[in-house]
Amino acid sequence: MEILIKASQFILSLSLLIVLHELGHFIPAKLFKTRVEKFYLFFDYKFSIFKKKIGDTVYGIGWIPLGGYVKISGMIDESMDTEQMALPPQPWEFRSKPAWQRLIIMLGGVFVNFVLGIFIYIMLMWGYGERYLPNENVKDGVWVQDSLAMSLGIKNGDKILTVDGLKIKKFSSLTLEFINGNNYQIERDGVVLDKEIPEDFISQLMDRGKDAGAILHPRYPFAIAGISEGSPNKDSNLKAKDIVTAINGNPIKYFDEVQNQLDKYKNQDISITVKRGKETEEIAVKVTEDGKLGVGILQLPFTDLEKLGYYTLADKEYTFAEAIPAGWNKSWKTLTDYIKQLKKIFNPSTGAYKGLGGFISIGSIFPDEFSAESFWNITAFLSIMLGFMNLLPIPALDGGHVVFTLWEMITGRKPGDKFLEYAQVIGFVLLIALLLFANGNDVFRLFK
Structure with a gap:
Protein backbone atom coordinates (compact mmCIF):
# COMPACT_ATOMS: atom_id res chain seq x y z
CA MET A 1 0.00 0.00 0.00
CA GLU A 2 2.87 2.40 0.83
CA ILE A 3 4.42 1.81 -2.59
CA LEU A 4 1.06 2.54 -4.24
CA ILE A 5 0.72 5.83 -2.34
CA LYS A 6 4.25 6.87 -3.30
CA ALA A 7 3.74 5.86 -6.94
CA SER A 8 0.41 7.69 -7.16
CA GLN A 9 1.94 10.91 -5.85
CA PHE A 10 4.90 10.57 -8.20
CA ILE A 11 2.71 10.03 -11.28
CA LEU A 12 0.40 12.90 -10.31
CA SER A 13 3.30 15.29 -9.73
CA LEU A 14 5.14 14.22 -12.88
CA SER A 15 1.99 14.50 -15.02
CA LEU A 16 1.26 17.99 -13.70
CA LEU A 17 4.81 19.16 -14.40
CA ILE A 18 4.92 17.67 -17.90
CA VAL A 19 1.55 19.10 -18.96
CA LEU A 20 2.42 22.59 -17.67
CA HIS A 21 5.92 22.46 -19.21
CA GLU A 22 4.52 21.53 -22.62
CA LEU A 23 1.82 24.16 -22.19
CA GLY A 24 4.67 26.65 -21.86
CA HIS A 25 5.68 25.76 -25.44
CA PHE A 26 2.12 25.40 -26.72
CA ILE A 27 0.76 28.82 -25.73
CA PRO A 28 3.47 31.02 -27.35
CA ALA A 29 3.43 28.75 -30.42
CA LYS A 30 -0.30 29.40 -30.81
CA LEU A 31 0.16 33.13 -30.13
CA PHE A 32 2.69 33.29 -32.95
CA LYS A 33 0.31 31.32 -35.24
CA THR A 34 2.60 28.27 -35.33
CA ARG A 35 0.85 24.97 -35.95
CA VAL A 36 1.04 22.46 -33.10
CA GLU A 37 0.37 18.96 -34.45
CA LYS A 38 0.44 17.03 -31.15
CA PHE A 39 0.17 17.74 -27.43
CA TYR A 40 1.00 14.59 -25.45
CA LEU A 41 1.42 13.50 -21.88
CA PHE A 42 3.91 10.59 -22.01
CA PHE A 43 5.20 9.11 -25.28
CA ASP A 44 2.98 7.34 -27.76
CA TYR A 45 5.29 5.02 -29.71
CA LYS A 46 3.06 2.85 -31.95
CA PHE A 47 -0.16 3.62 -30.04
CA SER A 48 -1.88 5.94 -27.54
CA ILE A 49 -3.97 5.26 -24.46
CA PHE A 50 -6.13 8.22 -25.44
CA LYS A 51 -6.17 10.77 -28.26
CA LYS A 52 -8.55 13.35 -29.68
CA LYS A 53 -8.05 15.87 -32.47
CA ILE A 54 -9.28 19.40 -31.87
CA GLY A 55 -8.54 21.83 -34.68
CA ASP A 56 -5.01 21.20 -36.00
CA THR A 57 -3.81 19.55 -32.76
CA VAL A 58 -4.09 15.94 -31.57
CA TYR A 59 -4.27 15.83 -27.75
CA GLY A 60 -3.40 12.50 -26.17
CA ILE A 61 -1.84 10.31 -23.49
CA GLY A 62 0.93 7.89 -24.45
CA TRP A 63 1.82 4.62 -22.80
CA ILE A 64 5.52 5.26 -22.10
CA PRO A 65 5.74 7.41 -18.91
CA LEU A 66 9.10 9.04 -19.67
CA GLY A 67 7.90 12.59 -20.20
CA GLY A 68 5.75 14.30 -22.79
CA TYR A 69 5.97 16.55 -25.82
CA VAL A 70 4.38 19.00 -28.20
CA LYS A 71 5.07 18.38 -31.90
CA ILE A 72 5.43 21.76 -33.58
CA SER A 73 5.30 21.88 -37.37
CA GLY A 74 8.62 22.60 -39.05
CA MET A 75 10.81 21.90 -36.03
CA ILE A 76 13.59 19.34 -35.61
CA ASP A 77 12.56 17.51 -32.44
CA GLU A 78 12.32 14.00 -30.98
CA SER A 79 9.82 13.00 -33.71
CA MET A 80 12.63 13.32 -36.34
CA ASP A 81 10.05 14.11 -39.01
CA THR A 82 12.57 14.48 -41.86
CA GLU A 83 9.89 14.15 -44.54
CA GLN A 84 8.22 17.35 -43.41
CA MET A 85 11.56 19.14 -43.22
CA ALA A 86 12.34 18.14 -46.83
CA LEU A 87 9.32 20.13 -48.07
CA PRO A 88 9.40 23.91 -48.67
CA PRO A 89 8.84 25.96 -45.48
CA GLN A 90 5.26 26.99 -44.81
CA PRO A 91 4.12 30.20 -43.07
CA TRP A 92 2.64 28.27 -40.12
CA GLU A 93 5.86 26.31 -39.46
CA PHE A 94 8.33 26.90 -36.65
CA ARG A 95 11.25 27.28 -39.06
CA SER A 96 9.46 30.14 -40.87
CA LYS A 97 9.08 32.26 -37.74
CA PRO A 98 11.54 35.02 -36.73
CA ALA A 99 14.36 33.90 -34.41
CA TRP A 100 13.00 35.90 -31.46
CA GLN A 101 9.64 34.13 -31.69
CA ARG A 102 11.32 30.72 -31.88
CA LEU A 103 13.41 31.62 -28.84
CA ILE A 104 10.30 32.52 -26.82
CA ILE A 105 8.58 29.28 -27.87
CA MET A 106 11.59 27.20 -26.79
CA LEU A 107 12.02 29.02 -23.47
CA GLY A 108 8.32 28.80 -22.64
CA GLY A 109 8.50 25.39 -20.94
CA VAL A 110 11.47 26.32 -18.78
CA PHE A 111 9.82 29.63 -17.87
CA VAL A 112 6.67 27.83 -16.71
CA ASN A 113 8.71 25.37 -14.60
CA PHE A 114 10.55 28.13 -12.77
CA VAL A 115 7.43 30.26 -12.28
CA LEU A 116 5.48 27.22 -11.06
CA GLY A 117 8.19 26.30 -8.54
CA ILE A 118 8.36 29.86 -7.21
CA PHE A 119 4.56 30.12 -7.06
CA ILE A 120 4.21 26.85 -5.11
CA TYR A 121 6.88 27.88 -2.60
CA ILE A 122 5.19 31.26 -2.11
CA MET A 123 1.83 29.58 -1.48
CA LEU A 124 3.43 27.07 0.92
CA MET A 125 5.05 29.87 2.89
CA TRP A 126 1.74 31.70 3.03
CA GLY A 127 -0.35 28.63 3.90
CA TYR A 128 1.98 26.71 6.24
CA GLY A 129 4.78 29.04 7.25
CA GLU A 130 7.98 27.47 8.54
CA ARG A 131 8.74 25.52 11.71
CA TYR A 132 12.30 24.33 12.25
CA LEU A 133 15.19 24.07 14.68
CA PRO A 134 17.60 26.96 14.04
CA ASN A 135 21.20 25.80 14.00
CA GLU A 136 22.18 28.66 16.32
CA ASN A 137 19.76 27.29 18.94
CA VAL A 138 21.73 24.03 19.23
CA LYS A 139 23.72 25.73 21.96
CA ASP A 140 25.37 22.61 23.43
CA GLY A 141 26.54 21.28 20.07
CA VAL A 142 25.80 18.12 18.13
CA TRP A 143 25.52 14.44 18.95
CA VAL A 144 27.89 12.33 16.85
CA GLN A 145 26.95 8.68 16.48
CA ASP A 146 27.75 8.19 12.80
CA SER A 147 31.17 6.90 11.71
CA LEU A 148 31.24 9.30 8.74
CA ALA A 149 30.76 12.29 11.03
CA MET A 150 33.51 10.93 13.28
CA SER A 151 35.83 10.61 10.26
CA LEU A 152 35.20 14.30 9.53
CA GLY A 153 36.71 15.07 12.93
CA ILE A 154 33.47 16.13 14.61
CA LYS A 155 32.94 15.28 18.27
CA ASN A 156 29.99 15.34 20.67
CA GLY A 157 29.33 18.91 21.75
CA ASP A 158 30.92 20.56 18.69
CA LYS A 159 28.95 23.49 17.30
CA ILE A 160 28.79 23.67 13.50
CA LEU A 161 29.22 27.35 12.67
CA THR A 162 29.58 27.65 8.90
CA VAL A 163 29.97 25.65 5.68
CA ASP A 164 31.98 27.40 2.95
CA GLY A 165 31.88 30.52 5.09
CA LEU A 166 28.09 30.71 5.24
CA LYS A 167 26.10 30.39 8.47
CA ILE A 168 23.70 27.48 8.65
CA LYS A 169 20.09 28.57 9.13
CA LYS A 170 18.33 25.24 9.72
CA PHE A 171 19.87 22.36 11.65
CA SER A 172 18.06 19.86 9.41
CA SER A 173 19.98 21.17 6.37
CA LEU A 174 23.42 20.26 7.74
CA THR A 175 23.81 17.05 5.72
CA LEU A 176 22.87 18.84 2.50
CA GLU A 177 25.27 21.68 3.29
CA PHE A 178 28.09 19.16 3.77
CA ILE A 179 27.16 17.53 0.44
CA ASN A 180 27.44 20.87 -1.36
CA GLY A 181 30.35 22.27 0.62
CA ASN A 182 34.14 22.08 0.60
CA ASN A 183 35.08 23.25 4.10
CA TYR A 184 33.41 23.96 7.43
CA GLN A 185 34.01 25.67 10.74
CA ILE A 186 33.24 24.37 14.22
CA GLU A 187 33.51 25.64 17.77
CA ARG A 188 34.91 23.20 20.33
CA ASP A 189 35.33 24.23 23.97
CA GLY A 190 35.34 27.89 22.95
CA VAL A 191 37.97 27.40 20.21
CA VAL A 192 37.03 27.90 16.53
CA LEU A 193 38.48 25.26 14.19
CA ASP A 194 38.55 25.19 10.37
CA LYS A 195 38.23 21.79 8.69
CA GLU A 196 38.05 20.41 5.15
CA ILE A 197 35.26 18.24 3.77
CA PRO A 198 36.86 15.26 1.98
CA GLU A 199 36.44 15.32 -1.79
CA ASP A 200 34.89 11.85 -1.69
CA PHE A 201 32.44 12.78 1.08
CA ILE A 202 29.41 12.10 -1.13
CA SER A 203 30.81 8.69 -2.07
CA GLN A 204 31.22 7.81 1.62
CA LEU A 205 27.72 9.13 2.31
CA MET A 206 26.23 6.91 -0.42
CA ASP A 207 28.11 3.85 0.84
CA ARG A 208 26.27 4.13 4.18
CA GLY A 209 23.02 3.05 2.52
CA LYS A 210 19.87 5.01 1.76
CA ASP A 211 18.31 4.44 5.21
CA ALA A 212 21.30 5.63 7.24
CA GLY A 213 19.77 9.05 7.90
CA ALA A 214 21.48 12.32 8.81
CA ILE A 215 25.15 12.33 9.77
CA LEU A 216 24.62 14.75 12.67
CA HIS A 217 21.89 14.98 15.28
CA PRO A 218 20.95 17.44 18.00
CA ARG A 219 21.69 16.15 21.48
CA TYR A 220 18.77 14.39 23.15
CA PRO A 221 18.01 13.70 26.82
CA LEU A 300 11.28 12.72 21.94
CA PRO A 301 9.82 14.97 19.21
CA PHE A 302 11.12 18.52 19.01
CA THR A 303 7.83 19.90 20.32
CA ASP A 304 8.37 17.95 23.57
CA LEU A 305 12.03 18.96 23.75
CA GLU A 306 10.97 22.59 23.38
CA LYS A 307 8.50 22.23 26.28
CA LEU A 308 11.27 20.69 28.39
CA GLY A 309 13.54 23.64 27.65
CA TYR A 310 16.15 21.83 25.56
CA TYR A 311 15.58 23.71 22.31
CA THR A 312 13.71 26.74 21.01
CA LEU A 313 12.10 26.20 17.61
CA ALA A 314 11.53 28.89 15.02
CA ASP A 315 7.86 29.17 14.12
CA LYS A 316 7.33 31.67 11.31
CA GLU A 317 4.05 32.72 9.79
CA TYR A 318 3.93 34.88 6.67
CA THR A 319 1.42 37.30 5.26
CA PHE A 320 0.98 36.95 1.51
CA ALA A 321 3.26 39.95 0.95
CA GLU A 322 5.94 38.42 3.21
CA ALA A 323 5.53 35.00 1.55
CA ILE A 324 6.62 36.39 -1.85
CA PRO A 325 10.28 37.11 -0.94
CA ALA A 326 10.38 34.04 1.34
CA GLY A 327 9.16 31.80 -1.51
CA TRP A 328 11.59 33.44 -3.94
CA ASN A 329 14.52 32.90 -1.54
CA LYS A 330 13.60 29.24 -1.07
CA SER A 331 13.38 28.78 -4.84
CA TRP A 332 16.79 30.38 -5.33
CA LYS A 333 18.33 28.24 -2.58
CA THR A 334 16.79 25.11 -4.15
CA LEU A 335 18.24 26.01 -7.56
CA THR A 336 21.74 26.90 -6.33
CA ASP A 337 21.94 23.76 -4.18
CA TYR A 338 20.95 21.65 -7.19
CA ILE A 339 23.60 23.30 -9.38
CA LYS A 340 26.27 22.62 -6.75
CA GLN A 341 25.29 18.95 -6.64
CA LEU A 342 25.31 18.71 -10.44
CA LYS A 343 28.84 20.11 -10.56
CA LYS A 344 29.98 17.41 -8.15
CA ILE A 345 28.31 14.70 -10.25
CA PHE A 346 30.56 15.66 -13.18
CA ASN A 347 33.66 15.32 -10.95
CA PRO A 348 34.29 11.53 -10.73
CA SER A 349 36.56 11.87 -7.67
CA THR A 350 33.62 13.03 -5.53
CA GLY A 351 31.69 9.81 -6.16
CA ALA A 352 28.53 11.93 -6.51
CA TYR A 353 27.57 9.95 -9.60
CA LYS A 354 26.64 7.11 -7.22
CA GLY A 355 23.78 9.25 -5.97
CA LEU A 356 22.35 9.88 -9.43
CA GLY A 357 18.93 8.26 -9.50
CA GLY A 358 16.03 7.67 -11.84
CA PHE A 359 12.33 7.14 -11.39
CA ILE A 360 12.67 4.93 -8.31
CA SER A 361 14.80 7.54 -6.52
CA ILE A 362 12.44 10.37 -7.41
CA GLY A 363 9.38 8.35 -6.42
CA SER A 364 10.95 7.36 -3.11
CA ILE A 365 11.21 10.96 -1.88
CA PHE A 366 7.40 11.15 -1.64
CA PRO A 367 6.07 10.21 1.83
CA ASP A 368 4.29 6.92 2.67
CA GLU A 369 1.16 8.86 3.64
CA PHE A 370 -0.24 11.69 1.58
CA SER A 371 0.53 15.13 2.94
CA ALA A 372 -0.46 18.16 0.90
CA GLU A 373 2.46 20.17 2.28
CA SER A 374 5.02 17.46 1.44
CA PHE A 375 3.50 16.80 -1.99
CA TRP A 376 3.66 20.43 -3.05
CA ASN A 377 7.14 20.92 -1.55
CA ILE A 378 8.46 18.02 -3.61
CA THR A 379 6.56 19.16 -6.71
CA ALA A 380 8.08 22.65 -6.41
CA PHE A 381 11.55 21.13 -6.10
CA LEU A 382 11.00 18.87 -9.13
CA SER A 383 9.63 21.78 -11.16
CA ILE A 384 12.76 23.87 -10.55
CA MET A 385 14.96 20.84 -11.22
CA LEU A 386 13.11 20.10 -14.47
CA GLY A 387 13.42 23.72 -15.56
CA PHE A 388 17.17 23.77 -14.98
CA MET A 389 17.77 20.38 -16.61
CA ASN A 390 15.91 21.54 -19.73
CA LEU A 391 18.18 24.58 -19.92
CA LEU A 392 21.31 22.44 -20.29
CA PRO A 393 22.85 22.99 -23.76
CA ILE A 394 22.12 19.46 -24.96
CA PRO A 395 20.58 19.39 -28.48
CA ALA A 396 17.63 17.16 -27.55
CA LEU A 397 16.66 19.53 -24.72
CA ASP A 398 15.18 23.01 -24.87
CA GLY A 399 18.58 24.43 -23.94
CA GLY A 400 20.15 22.97 -27.08
CA HIS A 401 17.55 24.64 -29.31
CA VAL A 402 18.05 27.90 -27.40
CA VAL A 403 21.82 27.79 -28.03
CA PHE A 404 21.33 27.29 -31.78
CA THR A 405 18.73 30.08 -31.92
CA LEU A 406 20.97 32.49 -30.00
CA TRP A 407 23.83 31.61 -32.37
CA GLU A 408 21.59 32.54 -35.29
CA MET A 409 20.53 35.81 -33.66
CA ILE A 410 24.15 36.80 -32.91
CA THR A 411 25.81 35.71 -36.18
CA GLY A 412 22.89 36.03 -38.58
CA ARG A 413 23.58 32.49 -39.80
CA LYS A 414 20.99 29.78 -39.26
CA PRO A 415 22.26 26.21 -38.65
CA GLY A 416 21.32 23.87 -41.48
CA ASP A 417 18.52 21.31 -41.12
CA LYS A 418 20.96 18.39 -41.52
CA PHE A 419 23.17 19.76 -38.77
CA LEU A 420 20.15 20.12 -36.49
CA GLU A 421 19.07 16.55 -37.29
CA TYR A 422 22.48 15.12 -36.41
CA ALA A 423 22.67 17.25 -33.27
CA GLN A 424 19.21 16.03 -32.22
CA VAL A 425 20.29 12.39 -32.64
CA ILE A 426 23.49 12.93 -30.63
CA GLY A 427 21.58 14.71 -27.86
CA PHE A 428 18.93 11.98 -27.79
CA VAL A 429 21.61 9.28 -27.45
CA LEU A 430 23.23 11.22 -24.57
CA LEU A 431 19.89 11.53 -22.79
CA ILE A 432 19.09 7.83 -23.20
CA ALA A 433 22.56 6.95 -21.85
CA LEU A 434 22.01 9.23 -18.84
CA LEU A 435 18.55 7.75 -18.29
CA LEU A 436 19.88 4.21 -18.40
CA PHE A 437 22.72 5.06 -16.01
CA ALA A 438 20.44 6.82 -13.50
CA ASN A 439 17.83 4.06 -13.48
CA GLY A 440 20.58 1.42 -13.48
CA ASN A 441 21.86 3.04 -10.26
CA ASP A 442 18.38 2.63 -8.79
CA VAL A 443 18.26 -1.06 -9.67
CA PHE A 444 21.78 -1.62 -8.32
CA ARG A 445 20.89 0.04 -5.01
CA LEU A 446 17.73 -2.07 -4.74
CA PHE A 447 19.67 -5.32 -5.00
CA LYS A 448 22.52 -3.98 -2.88
Missing part, protein backbone atom coordinates in the same frame (compact mmCIF):
# COMPACT_ATOMS: atom_id res chain seq x y z
CA PHE A 222 18.05 10.12 28.13
CA ALA A 223 14.32 9.40 27.89
CA ILE A 224 13.15 5.84 28.60
CA ALA A 225 10.85 4.11 26.10
CA GLY A 226 10.31 0.99 28.19
CA ILE A 227 11.99 -1.85 30.13
CA SER A 228 13.12 -4.94 28.21
CA GLU A 229 12.05 -8.39 29.40
CA GLY A 230 15.59 -9.51 30.25
CA SER A 231 16.46 -6.32 32.06
CA PRO A 232 17.68 -6.55 35.68
CA ASN A 233 15.52 -3.46 36.24
CA LYS A 234 12.27 -5.03 35.03
CA ASP A 235 10.74 -4.78 38.49
CA SER A 236 12.16 -1.35 39.33
CA ASN A 237 10.10 1.80 39.52
CA LEU A 238 11.30 3.02 36.12
CA LYS A 239 8.50 4.03 33.77
CA ALA A 240 8.19 4.93 30.11
CA LYS A 241 8.88 8.64 29.39
CA ASP A 242 11.05 9.02 32.49
CA ILE A 243 13.96 11.35 31.74
CA VAL A 244 17.21 10.49 33.53
CA THR A 245 18.84 13.62 34.93
CA ALA A 246 21.56 12.12 37.17
CA ILE A 247 23.44 8.83 37.65
CA ASN A 248 24.63 8.14 41.20
CA GLY A 249 24.46 11.86 41.92
CA ASN A 250 26.36 12.88 38.75
CA PRO A 251 24.19 15.26 36.70
CA ILE A 252 23.60 14.42 33.04
CA LYS A 253 21.73 16.48 30.47
CA TYR A 254 22.12 14.46 27.27
CA PHE A 255 22.03 10.81 26.31
CA ASP A 256 25.57 10.89 24.87
CA GLU A 257 26.88 11.56 28.41
CA VAL A 258 25.26 8.42 29.87
CA GLN A 259 27.60 5.64 28.78
CA ASN A 260 30.70 7.18 30.34
CA GLN A 261 28.87 7.30 33.66
CA LEU A 262 27.42 3.78 33.47
CA ASP A 263 30.84 2.34 32.57
CA LYS A 264 32.04 3.42 36.03
CA TYR A 265 29.41 1.23 37.73
CA LYS A 266 29.37 -2.01 35.77
CA ASN A 267 27.67 -4.85 37.66
CA GLN A 268 26.79 -2.52 40.56
CA ASP A 269 23.64 -1.28 42.28
CA ILE A 270 23.29 2.48 41.92
CA SER A 271 20.63 5.18 42.08
CA ILE A 272 19.46 7.33 39.22
CA THR A 273 17.41 10.52 39.29
CA VAL A 274 14.52 10.77 36.86
CA LYS A 275 12.20 13.57 35.91
CA ARG A 276 8.60 12.40 35.66
CA GLY A 277 6.31 15.22 34.61
CA LYS A 278 7.00 18.03 37.08
CA GLU A 279 8.36 15.68 39.78
CA THR A 280 11.79 14.12 40.30
CA GLU A 281 12.44 10.75 41.89
CA GLU A 282 15.43 8.69 43.03
CA ILE A 283 15.26 5.08 41.82
CA ALA A 284 17.53 2.15 42.70
CA VAL A 285 18.74 0.29 39.60
CA LYS A 286 21.22 -2.41 38.60
CA VAL A 287 23.91 -1.79 35.97
CA THR A 288 24.75 -4.84 33.85
CA GLU A 289 28.28 -6.13 33.38
CA ASP A 290 28.46 -4.40 30.00
CA GLY A 291 27.33 -1.04 31.39
CA LYS A 292 23.64 -1.09 30.46
CA LEU A 293 20.34 -0.57 32.25
CA GLY A 294 18.31 -2.81 29.93
CA VAL A 295 15.92 -0.05 28.86
CA GLY A 296 14.70 1.23 25.49
CA ILE A 297 15.57 4.76 24.43
CA LEU A 298 12.79 7.18 23.52
CA GLN A 299 13.57 9.89 20.97
